[in-house]
Amino acid sequence: MPxxxxxxxxxxxxxxxxxxxxxxxxxxxxxxxxxxxxxxxYLEVELSPNGDPxxxxxAMCQKLLANPVIEQYRYEIEP
Amino acid sequence: xxxxxxVFPGSNCDRDAYYALHDVLGYETExxxxxxxxNLSDYGLIIxxxxxxxGDYLRPGAIARFxxxxxxxxxxxxxxxxxxxxxxxxxxxxxxxxxxGALTRNLSLKFRCKPVHIxxxxxDTPFTRRYHQDEVLQIPIAHGDGRYVCDEATLExxxxxxxxxFRYCSPTGELGEEWNPNGSVDHIAGVANARFNVLGMxxxxxxxxxxxxxxxxxxxxxxxx
Numbered sequence: 001m002p003x004x005x006x007x008x009x010x011x012x013x014x015x016x017x018x019x020x021x022x023x024x025x026x027x028x029x030x031x032x033x034x035x036x037x038x039x040x041x042y043l044e045v046e047l048s049p050n051g052d053p054x055x056x057x058x059a060m061c062q063k064l065l066a067n068p069v070i071e072q073y074r075y076e077i078e079p
Numbered sequence: 080x081x082x083x084x085x086v087f088p089g090s091n092c093d094r095d096a097y098y099a100l101h102d103v104l105g106y107e108t109e110x111x112x113x114x115x116x117x118n119l120s121d122y123g124l125i126i127x128x129x130x131x132x133x134g135d136y137l138r139p140g141a142i143a144r145f146x147x148x149x150x151x152x153x154x155x156x157x158x159x160x161x162x163x164x165x166x167x168x169x170x171x172x173x174x175x176x177x178x179x180g181a182l183t184r185n186l187s188l189k190f191r192c193k194p195v196h197i198x199x200x201x202x203d204t205p206f207t208r209r210y211h212q213d214e215v216l217q218i219p220i221a222h223g224d225g226r227y228v229c230d231e232a233t234l235e236x237x238x239x240x241x242x243x244x245f246r247y248c249s250p251t252g253e254l255g256e257e258w259n260p261n262g263s264v265d266h267i268a269g270v271a272n273a274r275f276n277v278l279g280m281x282x283x284x285x286x287x288x289x290x291x292x293x294x295x296x297x298x299x300x301x302x303x304x
Contacts, residue, residue: 010183013230014183014228015186017183017184017186017187017188017226017262018184021188064141065137067138067141067174067181069180069229069230070181070183
């Protein structure tokens with residue numbers, strides 16, 4: 001069964017408030033080399049084997065899973 | 080006038096909106112269940128209320144936008160009907176593409192629940208014509224995801240068309256980051272569509288309709304009838 005692994009993050013131009021707080025926390029823990037943290041979402045979507053999974057996943061991301069106004073996404077599909 | 084308040088699973092300001100419209104303003108008011116298909120042609124105002132529709136799953140407003148009633152609301156708005164989205168309602172209208180931009184996590188990461196001041200930036204809309212230009216209103220906010228964002232081109236368009244209807248400000252009307260409770264771009268508290276019949280705002284006018292509750296500044300906004 002094809003399985004899509006989808007990664008969604010805020011667009012680079014947008015300040016990631018959660019990421020900024022985590023960056024500060026990591027600095028306090030002594031991880032001074034941390035330059036930036038971006039927090040995102042990870043989704044796994046399993047599909048039935050028929051049809052083109054790429055087109056389907058692309059449409060799902062556009063229509064619901066990501067908000068193209070503020071988010072970017074990428075995905076991998078395991079056969 | 081007849082007013083409608085949409086009810087999603089997880090709406091929690093629907094009763095406040097109903098009370099403000101029905102009990103304070105005296106409008107014939109009905110709850111509109113999200114799964115219903117309704118004829119809204121005799122309604123003068125539809126409110127998409129605040130709350131946590133569908134538990135804010137995925138993103139605030141992302142699921143509510145697919146509710147059956149939203150097709151009806153879209154048609155109603157296209158015909159020029161007045162639609163007001165408050166808080167989660169604002170998030171839903173943005174997700175539905177009825178308003179530009181999006182609402183993201185507050186810069187502070189904190190849920191902000193307090194009275195704030197907002198300035199009327201455009202008093203020439205069906206919602207704001209009972210206010211003066213630049214009038215300062217005290218209206219409460221209660222949200223964790225209220226930081227309005229949009230791309231630079233959209234922001235220019237909003238400014239040029241006067242679609243920024245409210246900005247966060249000091250009690251005397253000055254802008255400043257210390258008065259911006261969530262980090263919204265350009266201090267934006269509320270925006271309208273290009274035809275000004277759809278308004279979205281994070282502050283809750285329905286909670287500011289009686290002096291007993293601290294402010295009656297929101298009342299004129301709802302008095303569209």
